[in-house]
Structure formats: C-alpha cells, structure tokens
Amino acid sequence: MSEEKQCSNTSCGRSSCEGCEHAGKHEPVDFTAHLNPVSSVKKVIGIVSGKGGVGKSLVTSLMAASMKRRGHRTAILDADVTGPSIPKAFGLSGQKAGGNDLGIVPLTSANGIEIISANMFLPNESDPVVWRGPMIANMVKQFWTDVIWTDIDFMFVDMPPGTGDVPLTVFQSLPVDGIIIVTSPQELVSMIVAKAVKMAQMMNVPILGLVENYSYFHCPDNGKDYKIFGESHLEETAAAYGLKVLAQLPIDPAIAKACDNGKAEEIVLPEIDKCSAEIENILK
Secondary structure, eight states: OOOOOSSSOTTOOHHHHTTSTTTTOOOOOOOOOOOOTTOOEEEEEEEEOSSSSSOHHHHHHHHHHHHHHTTOOEEEEEOOTTSOOHHHHTTOTTOOOEEETTEEEOEEOTTSOEEEOGGGGSSSTTSOOOOOHHHHHHHHHHHHHTBOOOSEEEEEEEOOSSSSHHHHHHHHHSOOOEEEEEEOSSTTHHHHHHHHHHHHHHTTOOEEEEEEEEEEEEOTTTOOEEOTTOSOOHHHHHHHHTOOEEEEEEEOHHHHHHHHTTOGGGOOOHHHHHHHHHHHHHHO
16 A cells, blocks of 8 residues: 555555544645845736726726826736737837846836737747746736846736736735736626636735726717717626726727837827826725
8 A cells, every 4th residue: 555645644544544533624826926025016006807808908008107207117028829919019020139147138118118929939929939838927016026027016917818837926926916807898897897807806806996988989070979889888797806907098099109100109198198097096
C-alpha cells in the first residue's frame, strides 16, 4: 500500500489520515504576485465584462487618458493577451517594449501613459498568441512582477471577456482595488452583469460601478438621440445589485476613428470625466 502522506504528521498515511486531528488542516495558498521592487503602483482598477464586444478596451483607454488629464500618473496593463488592441489605440503599433537589469520597460504614450501589452513582444502584431490558459495567466502576472512601473497613481487592467483564467489570475494575484463592469444596452445585459458581479463577490473584489457603452447615437443633423440597440436596462440592473451607474457612452464614429488613428488620448467625453471624478472619490 502506498505510504503517500495526507498531512504534515509523518505518522499519517493514506489509510490512517482520515479522521485524525491533522486532517483538513491545510494552509491556504497565497497566489499574490509581488510587484517589481523598483515599481510603485497605488491603485489598481480592473475593467471587465461578462461578454466580448462591449467596448471594454475603449473604456480602459478613455479612463486612463481622463485620469491623466486630471493630473494623475496612469498606466494600462493589457491583460487581453490573445486580443490586444490597446497599443494601436495609443499610436504604439509595431513598437517593442524594452528592458534592463531591473526589469521590462513599458512603452509610454504621447501624453505619458505607461502601457504594456502582449503585442509589444511579438515579431509581428498580427501574429496570433496560441497559448493555453496557464501560459497566458503567467504572462499577465509577469506584466505585474517584471515590468518597471514608475510612480503610478492609477493602473487600469484591460481584461479579456468572461470569467476564465485571466480574470481569476488578476483577482488572485494583483491587489485590485475595484472593478468597472462594462455593458451594452441589450436585454441580456442583466445576465452579463450577473456573471461579472458574482465572480467579483466570490473573489471579494469591490465593484466600483457600471459603464454602458453604445447607449445612444446623437444625430448631428436634428440633435435627437436614437437608441440603436434598444432601451437601456442599466438602471434596473444596477438597482438589482446595488451598483452605481458611472457612465452611459454614445455611439460616435469620431471615437472609433480616433482609436484607429492612435489618438485615443485626444478623445474627451464629459461622461468619462465624470466617471473619473467618481472613481477618485470612491478610492481616495
């Protein structure tokens, strides 16, 4: 019979451990990833969604730019390893991250936002990252442990959609101060939000509030607002879970054009600036 031990008591074997005083006394595993010793990051905010295509990376970019305009040092950790879009939005396409004896040096946007992304390590930015979950999760952890982050006040983590390996790794390994859940105005939004809310609750991560993208289209010809994707269910969803509504963002072709041209920092939305002020107040 195997003598594999079941607990720390050297006298306990497979057959004898069950029911002994040592059974079940396992130390909890600490998954915390330690920040690079030369780095400094004060607040970490995760940008999440229960599904893809709702504009999560856009909200990440706009929030980082808005906080920068408000006088904070900001950074973006692009945890969407298999679908990174942050570098292009900030005009960093094709540029590579550097490094020295102290760690990896992130790229810096035109206005001083520090950014790290998987695309900065690929030979070609169109090359796919065909990795299994554990490898992707480890890369995200390295973005925290190996990158030199310089006196960052607010770091925004752009996470892939859903509730898989990467969000789990971020929640367990990084000192997340709170998350913003990004949604869209469709009836299934309540289910999408519910998934993200329940995961955050399971991981004891504070939810800062909801941001709804694609809320309406403002017609420049007649000044009217049109709800292209139907009536919003954001208020009722927020009320159901006791959450704040931080912003409702319009559909605006100018926003998409600015991101395509690497000018995300030039986008100024009153709704996002209001959201930034709210986050400042919550996390002060």
